[in-house]
């Protein structure tokens with residue numbers, strides 16, 4: 001087969017770091033801990049950024065059972081106790097207090113390492129008083145941030161940190177779910193040296209046969225150290241299709257140079273959180 005003309009590149013076969021995983025309340029009954037850990041294990045997912053609504057799901061994932069299954073849990077504090085919090089967290093002081101309580105509490109897998117995922121459906125809300133305080137807190141405490149926001153909100157969030165965004169690890173969930181043009185993503189990656197792009201649901205990412213579209217291939221080759229993959233298990237259907245999601249990533253990763261594939265699949269997340 002090695003000499004087959006025009007053979008498809010083999011899928012990426014190394015470890016995966018799932019940089020966007022939720023274990024929400026509604027997932028826990030159909031998908032108990034043993035089930036979700038098995039899904040990760042059989043897909044070669046060896047580390048996850050875990051967050052959940054409410055935070056109990058993350059506490060459950062951070063149990064010794066994850067380590068026994070070969071999964072390193074990087075816990076993030078979710079800003080939501082319930083669905084209503086999605087639309088008001090950025091100005092709700094009780095959310096700031098909840099974050100402080102969770103940070104003090106930590107998890108069985110160690111201290112919380114980040115904040116989020118949070119959503120900004122209107123970018124102007126990035127200037128909400130609690131959003132600003134949380135961004136400053138993230139930089140001061142070296143917490144990463146997982147933000148579902150448009151490109152305008154990325155600039156606003158970064159402006160709220162003491163370093164004006166030069167010294168905060170912000171993971172841009174979906175790298176702009178609204179489809180910010182690749183050139184605009186390029187501009188933001190150049191402006192903020194620690195900005196990372198997570199690629200679930202990213203419009204225009206893959207083209208025919210599941211490989212990266214040309215402009216995205218160019219972008220990940222230009223910034224091989226700045227992208228990560230994620231499942232975004234925000235609803236149970238995403239757990240049901242976890243195998244297919246990971247296979248989809250392995251297919252386009254396999255079409256990239258091996259070192260670039262390995263960085264996006266694993267190394268970038270491992271480096272971000274100091275994993276081995």
Ligand SMILES: [Zn+2]
Pocket residue numbers: 020022117173232233234
């Ligand atoms: Zn999400």
